[in-house]
Amino acid sequence: GENVEQHPSTLSVQEGDSAVIKCTYSDSASNYFPWYKQELGKGPQLIIDIRSNVGEKKDQRIAVTLNKTAKHFSLHITETQPEDSAVYFCAATHNTNAGKSTFGDGTTLTVKP
Amino acid sequence: DAMVIQNPRYQVTQFGKPVTLSCSQTLNHNVMYWYQQKSSQAPKLLFHYYDKDFNNEADTPDNFQSRRPNTSFCFLDIRSPGLGDAAMYLCATSSATNTEAFFGQGTRLTVV
Numbered sequence: 001g002e003n004v005e006q007h008p009s010t011l012s013v014q015e016g017d018s019a020v021i022k023c024t025y026s027d028s029a030s031n032y033f034p035w036y037k038q039e040l041g042k043g044p045q046l047i048i049d050i051r052s053n054v055g056e057k058k059d060q061r062i063a064v065t066l067n068k069t070a071k072h073f074s075l076h077i078t079e080t081q082p083e084d085s086a087v088y089f090c091a092a093t094h095n096t097n098a099g100k101s102t103f104g105d106g107t108t109l110t111v112k113p
Numbered sequence: 114d115a116m117v118i119q120n121p122r123y124q125v126t127q128f129g130k131p132v133t134l135s136c137s138q139t140l141n142h143n144v145m146y147w148y149q150q151k152s153s154q155a156p157k158l159l160f161h162y163y164d165k166d167f168n169n170e171a172d173t174p175d176n177f178q179s180r181r182p183n184t185s186f187c188f189l190d191i192r193s194p195g196l197g198d199a200a201m202y203l204c205a206t207s208s209a210t211n212t213e214a215f216f217g218q219g220t221r222l223t224v225v
Contacts, residue, residue, distance in 0.1 A: 041218075046215075049213065099144055099205045099206065
């Protein structure tokens with residue numbers, strides 16, 4: 001089955017700095033890679049996703065890159081704000097069964113004011 | 114505005130006493146999922162329904178069951194909760210034509 005590794009497990013940045021979280025996956029059949037933000041006591045919320053036919057996607061301060069050959073994908077958050085503090089999960093899945101994802105172990109991001 | 118609603122948000126149950134968690138959705142999605150998330154861990158898929166077809170993950174214990182009486186509702190039944198079943202249980206939905214999955218706020222289960 002799919003195996004997703006996520007690094008780092010914790011990340012602390014100063015407000016305004018950039019944050020980068022990296023993931024690798026093992027199953028070359030995976031073709032959909034969502035990123036979720038989970039705040040304390042809440043369910044995961046999709047913040048951005050990328051499909052295997054695209055190398056990069058950007059949405060305001062958030063961008064995701066995908067290297068299919070290396071089976072790497074990364075989340076980039078620029079101009080971080082304290083409200084970006086949360087646990088971020090990467091995930092990988094294939095076909096259209098988006099909810100049947102294999103998650104990374106999560107990164108706890110802390111943005112210091 | 115909530116699209117995937119889980120009730121209750123917090124549930125306390127006794128060791129060995131059956132408990133049911135519920136999930137409803139207003140999105141009319143045909144796929145519904147149940148995940149277990151233990152403290153500081155990633156969500157782990159237990160099973161999912163594709164319409165009325167039930168799909169169990171290979172390593173989901175028999176203690177966990179699910180029912181989906183209609184498109185909108187899905188239930189998670191834990192027949193004999195153990196202390197190790199204390200966790201956040203997440204419900205999610207997706208459409209077969211759209212890859213995005215929507216999660217509920219979760220039910221935090223405590224076993225005493």
